[in-house]
Amino acid sequence: MGFDPDIAQTRFGYGLSPKVAGPADVAEMMAFLRAQEVQMPRFPFPSDAEMREKMLALLNARRKISKAEKGSDAQQALQKAYKAARRASKQEGAKWIGATLARRVWSRDALRERLVAFWNDHFSAPGKNVIYRYTEPAYVANAIRPHVGGRFEDMLIAAVLHPQMLHFLDQNNSVGPNSSIAKKRPQKNLGLNENLAREILELHTLGVGGGYTQEDVRQLAELLTGVTTIQKEGTAYLSKRAEPGAETILGKDYGTRRARMSDVHAVLRDLARHPDTARHIARKLAVHFVSDTPDEDLLVSMGARYLETDGDLAEVIEAMLRHPAAWAAVGNGAGNFKQPELFVSSALRALAVPKIQLREVKSHQLERLLGTPLRTMGQPWRRPFGPDGFEEGDTHWLTAQGMAARLQWALGVPAEVLDALPDPRDFVQTTLGTSAPASARFAAEAAENRREGIALVLMSPAFQRV
Amino acid sequence: MNKTVMDRRGFLGRGLAVGCSLAASPLMTPVSFAATGGENRLVVIILRGGLDGLDLLQPDVAALKLMRPTLAARAPSGMELSEGMMLHAAAKPLWPMWQAGELAFVQGVSTPYRNKRSHFDGQDLLEAGTTQLPSGAARDGWLNRMLQHMPNSQMTTAYAVGADPMLLSQGAADVETWSPDVGFVLSSQGARLLEMTMERDPAMAQAMQKAMALAGEGGGGVLEMADSSMMMDELETMMDAQMSPQGRGRAGAHLRVAEFAAEQLRDAARVACFSIGGWDTHAAQSRTLKAPLKHLSDSLLALKAGVGEKVWARTTVLAMTEFGRTVAENGTKGTDHGTGGMMVMAGGAIRGQTVHGRLAGLEEVDLFQGRDLMPTDDVRRYAAWAIRESFGLDRSALETVVFPGMKLGDAPGLLA
Numbered sequence: 001m002g003f004d005p006d007i008a009q010t011r012f013g014y015g016l017s018p019k020v021a022g023p024a025d026v027a028e029m030m031a032f033l034r035a036q037e038v039q040m041p042r043f044p045f046p047s048d049a050e051m052r053e054k055m056l057a058l059l060n061a062r063r064k065i066s067k068a069e070k071g072s073d074a075q076q077a078l079q080k081a082y083k084a085a086r087r088a089s090k091q092e093g094a095k096w097i098g099a100t101l102a103r104r105v106w107s108r109d110a111l112r113e114r115l116v117a118f119w120n121d122h123f124s125a126p127g128k129n130v131i132y133r134y135t136e137p138a139y140v141a142n143a144i145r146p147h148v149g150g151r152f153e154d155m156l157i158a159a160v161l162h163p164q165m166l167h168f169l170d171q172n173n174s175v176g177p178n179s180s181i182a183k184k185r186p187q188k189n190l191g192l193n194e195n196l197a198r199e200i201l202e203l204h205t206l207g208v209g210g211g212y213t214q215e216d217v218r219q220l221a222e223l224l225t226g227v228t229t230i231q232k233e234g235t236a237y238l239s240k241r242a243e244p245g246a247e248t249i250l251g252k253d254y255g256t257r258r259a260r261m262s263d264v265h266a267v268l269r270d271l272a273r274h275p276d277t278a279r280h281i282a283r284k285l286a287v288h289f290v291s292d293t294p295d296e297d298l299l300v301s302m303g304a305r306y307l308e309t310d311g312d313l314a315e316v317i318e319a320m321l322r323h324p325a326a327w328a329a330v331g332n333g334a335g336n337f338k339q340p341e342l343f344v345s346s347a348l349r350a351l352a353v354p355k356i357q358l359r360e361v362k363s364h365q366l367e368r369l370l371g372t373p374l375r376t377m378g379q380p381w382r383r384p385f386g387p388d389g390f391e392e393g394d395t396h397w398l399t400a401q402g403m404a405a406r407l408q409w410a411l412g413v414p415a416e417v418l419d420a421l422p423d424p425r426d427f428v429q430t431t432l433g434t435s436a437p438a439s440a441r442f443a444a445e446a447a448e449n450r451r452e453g454i455a456l457v458l459m460s461p462a463f464q465r466v
Numbered sequence: 467m468n469k470t471v472m473d474r475r476g477f478l479g480r481g482l483a484v485g486c487s488l489a490a491s492p493l494m495t496p497v498s499f500a501a502t503g504g505e506n507r508l509v510v511i512i513l514r515g516g517l518d519g520l521d522l523l524q525p526d527v528a529a530l531k532l533m534r535p536t537l538a539a540r541a542p543s544g545m546e547l548s549e550g551m552m553l554h555a556a557a558k559p560l561w562p563m564w565q566a567g568e569l570a571f572v573q574g575v576s577t578p579y580r581n582k583r584s585h586f587d588g589q590d591l592l593e594a595g596t597t598q599l600p601s602g603a604a605r606d607g608w609l610n611r612m613l614q615h616m617p618n619s620q621m622t623t624a625y626a627v628g629a630d631p632m633l634l635s636q637g638a639a640d641v642e643t644w645s646p647d648v649g650f651v652l653s654s655q656g657a658r659l660l661e662m663t664m665e666r667d668p669a670m671a672q673a674m675q676k677a678m679a680l681a682g683e684g685g686g687g688v689l690e691m692a693d694s695s696m697m698m699d700e701l702e703t704m705m706d707a708q709m710s711p712q713g714r715g716r717a718g719a720h721l722r723v724a725e726f727a728a729e730q731l732r733d734a735a736r737v738a739c740f741s742i743g744g745w746d747t748h749a750a751q752s753r754t755l756k757a758p759l760k761h762l763s764d765s766l767l768a769l770k771a772g773v774g775e776k777v778w779a780r781t782t783v784l785a786m787t788e789f790g791r792t793v794a795e796n797g798t799k800g801t802d803h804g805t806g807g808m809m810v811m812a813g814g815a816i817r818g819q820t821v822h823g824r825l826a827g828l829e830e831v832d833l834f835q836g837r838d839l840m841p842t843d844d845v846r847r848y849a850a851w852a853i854r855e856s857f858g859l860d861r862s863a864l865e866t867v868v869f870p871g872m873k874l875g876d877a878p879g880l881l882a
Contacts, residue, residue: 070797071797128587333666333670337670376645398670400644400673400677400679403677404650404677404680437663439662439665443660447656448653455656456656456663460663462663464670
């Protein structure tokens with residue numbers, strides 16, 4: 001077993017496209033991943049600073065309403081303006097989802113897009129209110145995306161210290177109980193919130209089985225206390241919020257001098273290079289991309305590469321792609337069952353939905369074509385239940401409701417997003433490739449109409465298993 | 467639809483289309499079910515968004531009228547429950563249920579959630595049933611933990627282990643999920659071909675077969691078509707309806723959820739949960755509260771009608787919300803996120819015509835943080851008693867596992 005041009009696209013990309021060529025070999029996949037990426041400028045996202053301005057504009061519009069005289073004409077005008085701004089931000093959010101889909105559908109470097117989705121899920125930080133739901137795409141673009149071919153520690157620092165994560169895991173409420181700010185305002189009962197510290201250890205780095213204790217969680221929470229968000233500036237370190245004194249995490253002392261951000265970076269880099277983190281990350285990648293029960297030797301070689309390179313993620317991915325177990329054939333029930341987001345995205349790629357249509361999608365269309373269907377399939381767009389992201393296990397997705405929702409989507413949506421459906425006999429070829437099973441070819445040919453023919457190909461195990 | 471035919475024939479064997487319905491309304495989430503021993507039924511409805519208990523059941527208190535110049539000034543509905551407590555006019559369909567002794571309320575209750583007033587966290591805590599917000603990978607819901615302590619709890623054989631977007635029912639116990647809003651129209655030829663492509667993938671074939679059976683049972687019914695051209699016409703009509711913007715979330719989406727739940731409860735299921743949204747009435751509450759109240763009323767009536775008299779007599783419904791709303795009305799004639807709230811109970815098994823719990827004072831000094839109704843009791847205690855009286859769970863399981871950190875206290879006498 002080794003490189004297979006179809007598996008390279010289905011398992012490590014968003015599937016086959018009738019218009020975009022797949023990679024020729026592992027070297028080409030890696031060359032794409034290591035190169036400066038080309039998709040970002042084509043489908044731009046706001047920088048963190050731009051996003052902050054947009055967010056502040058919305059917040060200010062809301063504040064002005066409450067300051068205006070109740071029931072006055074001026075207040076009504078402000079309310080109207082705010083509503084219009086909210087509508088515009090909703091449409092902007094739809095545009096960003098459209099851009100994300102456009103990349104998945106049209107990029108030659110589809111592995112990068114898969115990795116962005118994977119790490120987005122690993123560092124899940126869905127907004128808990130309207131404002132932060134609006135800003136989430138910028139978090140992914142700025143904290144996750146630049147690092148998927150880089151070093152894990154850089155992504156870790158960018159993600160867990162991003163205002164999006166500080167909001168999601170309540171870091172902005174965490175104050176050192178003996179900090180100067182807590183002592184000044186004893187009536188406020190300011191104190192620690194361990195949420196971020198716990199998830200960094202349990203989910204982001206060492207893993208739930210990793211070698212840490214509740215005391216490590218508390219100490220890390222204390223070390224993190226200075227970290228907070230300033231609305232106009234983003235992430236900041238405020239020593240008046242920081243718990244005084246040194247903290248000991250996994251037996252090492254941090255913050256022995258005065259409190260500062262560099263100590264936080266130092267502990268995150270140490271956690272990133274920890275052997276438990278190497279194991280955790282290697283397993284999670286292998287489970288996500290290859291199999292729920294990954295080959296032991298694959299895990300060992302990925303984990304070893306991680307440690308040798310201090311968490312160079314491109315190297316870890318290459319170790320995976322160079323391993324024969326990564327190319328195990330699908331069929332007869334073998335292979336990972338696609339998660340809903342991958343199912344839908346890869347179907348759009350197989351249909352080669354025009355860029356312009358994806359880029360200019362309206363929010364109500366998006367809700368109908370993607371939002372509601374994904375919710376029904378069990379995977380609302382980038383809104384997992386908790387910080388642990390979506391389930392990896394196939395059994396979680398292989399349900400009656402999930403299958404019904406996929407069939408509903410496959411029968412309805414393709415005809416809506418394309419002017420004309422392709423001939424199912426061609427579609428089965430361009431979508432399932434040279435290894436299209438006879439049953440799928442037969443179904444495509446024998447279908448009563450194009451709509452069902454397309455749906456049958458998309459519902460076939462050959463499409464849904466990777 | 468005849469299920470045994472379906473089971474025997476695998477996928478649809480004859481010329482018929484599984485008909486149905488529209489994409490799920492954003493207000494609704496899929497229903498989940500579990501079958502257990504015993505004959506009693508428990509239904510939990512999560513009211514997402516924060517129900518304003520003080521509006522659903524308006525007390526005759528001068529302070530309230532001062533703080534709610536428009537909301538408390540509306541004409542009395544004429545449905546007085548007790549001591550001047552007036553039921554909201556939009557809940558009128560529930561009046562006969564109250565009179566029949568099948569409706570009750572618990573006032574002044576809340577989860578342990580305080581200060582932050584976030585829907586997200588508030589619902590998490592309500593569904594987790596814990597004192598602190600659940601964190602990390604160890605997240606499950608109290609309904610699921612309850613199932614693990616019920617004798618003879620088992621999967622309803624007609625269902626597969628499923629994805630469930632409600633934290634309430636997540637956890638180690640198997641809980642089936644299904645959304646009656648999922649559906650599709652497929653020709654018999656298409657169904658046969660689909661079955662064929664999945665022949666060598668038993669896991670997929672099995673899930674698909676169940677999907678076919680459930681869509682037939684719980685969707686908008688099954689259309690049997692003799693010839694394929696007629697079916698195509700029907701299909702076009704349905705697809706048009708599915709795909710038109712007006713079609714989405716059309717009236718009745720919430721009803722299908724309740725009807726499907728009732729169908730399962732009449733059969734093997736003993737526990738069901740679903741949610742109804744739309745309670746976040748920040749503006750023009752006298753208008754915006756009507757729709758969710760109608761949805762709640764419709765759902766309760768549909769449950770009652772759907773399970774039939776015998777099962778209804780053994781049914782307890784708990785409708786719970788993440789928090790109440792501010793006592794004072796805001797600048798847009800609505801109310802904001804508050805603390806103390808209300809639980810609604812229904813069912814033939816309950817002691818009806820009762821308003822449980824104690825309402826704290828509504829003067830500003832009596833309010834929680836000067837703005838919210840002060841909670842006087844833990845809503846989990848009432849849920850726990852409903853569970854105890856329905857399924858006989860012991861005190862220690864309720865206090866340590868189902869609702870850790872909760873004190874069960876004295877029986878409020880919820881069931882008849």
